[in-house]
Amino acid sequence: MFGKLLTAVTTMPKLCRMILTDKVAVVTGSGRGLGLAYARALAAAGAAVVVNDVDADAARAAAAQIEAAGGRAVAEVAAVGTTEAADALVRRAVDSFGRLDVMVTNAGVLRDKVLWKMSDEDFDTVVQVHLRGTFTCARAAAAHMREQGTGGRIIVAGSPAGQRGNFGQTNYSAAKAGIAAMVRTWSMELARADITANAVIPVAATAMTKTIAAFAPHVEALEDHGTPLPDALRKGEGFGTPEDAAPLVVFLASDAAAGITGQCIGIGGDKLALWSHPQEISVAYADGGWSAEAIAAAWPVSVGRTPETVGVPAPGTGL
Structure with missing residues (x-):
């Protein structure tokens, strides 16, 4: 199965450099981590960038670093x-650089707890930043881009947790699943x-993944000593640095990705x-509809024969 999924790099077309010199981008939550890597990569490709963060010192330091x-x-x-924050971000892009072409919604927070211990505030805080924050920023960007009339790019941050669920992350998984549906x-x-x-x-070495026991020593070694991540993580788990993830954002912001959407x-x-x-992935039919008893009889031999797995696979398990 792995062989069918693997695309050999030898089949790739000749590479061309992504040039974004005529683009203006907003990157939320870009004072550090993945957001900073995205902002720096976009700027390196020529885009003008509005750096956003709730931490004023981090936001200003990131902008200064790019300059x-x-x-x-x-x-x-x-x-x-x-809505006010989203409108302010779009307005800052237009006032500073004359237009807006790319909205990258990266800002996020965590409030991890199992279901029976998660408070209303834990749930609402994560949903407010991730889901509502993505919605309001994308809405503000889309409204301006449509008025501008030259197209645009909305690039949002999902997560494996939103695709498969993750223990202790009801709020985060729900928000990320909602983000995928919105896209x-x-x-x-x-x-x-x-x-x-x-x-x-x-999937990158960040403060979030540092809390995962299997990743923690590697993230710490990278942060403290610059120790490269081993191939077992880079290839086996698809786990890298924030800088490893940034080129995808640059690509999606470029004209080369004009035909890619909803992915x-x-x-x-x-x-x-x-x-x-x-x-x-599996269906069954019963003339006249299904009774509860008929479902019980059919489940183990038809649609329920191979149930779907859940959860983010643990490192090294291959699940």
């Missing part, structure tokens, strides 16, 4: 989630305006992947 490297960047301090919907709604919508599903695309380490959309 010091020869890029164009401004900082906009805001906690994403509200599919927006790809249809925005197609006539030449605006694409895609989700990036990154959830995974990246991490040496691995690039396309996630499937939910679909029926």
Whole structure:
């Protein structure tokens, strides 16, 4: 099965450099981690970038870092989630650089607890930032892009947890699953305006993955000593650095990705992947409909013969 899924790199067409010199991008939650890697990569490709973070010092330091490297960047301090914050981000892009071409919604928080211990506040905080924040920022960007009339790119942050669920992350998994569903919907709604919508599903060494026991020592070694991640992680788990995930954002922001929309695309380490959309995988029919008893009899020998697995696979298990 693995052989069928693997695409040999020898089949790739000749590579061309992504040039974004005429693009303006907003990247939420870009003061550090994955967001900073996205902002730096977009700027290195020539895009002007609005760096956003709730931490003012982090946002301004990130913008200064981009400018010091020869890029164009401004900082906009805001906690994403509200309409006001989303509108302010779009306005900052237009006021500073004259237009908006790319909206990258990366900002997020965690409040991990098992279901019976998760409070209303734990749930609402994560949904507000991830799901509502993605919605409000994408809505504000889409409205401006449609008025601008030159197309655009909406690139959102998904997660393996949103594709498969993850223990202790009811709120986060639900938000990320909702984000994936929104992307599919927006790809249809925005197609006539030449605006694409895609989700990036990154797996990278961040403060979040540092909490996973199997990844923690490798993330710490990378942070403290610059120790490269081993091939067992980069290839076997598709686990890399934030910088490994950034090229996908640059690609999706480029003209080369004009025909790609409604997709959830995974990246991490040496691995690039396309996630499937939910679909029926097994069906059965009964003349006149199904009784509960008939379902019970048919389940183990028909649609329920091979139930779907759940959860993010544990490192090294291959599940």
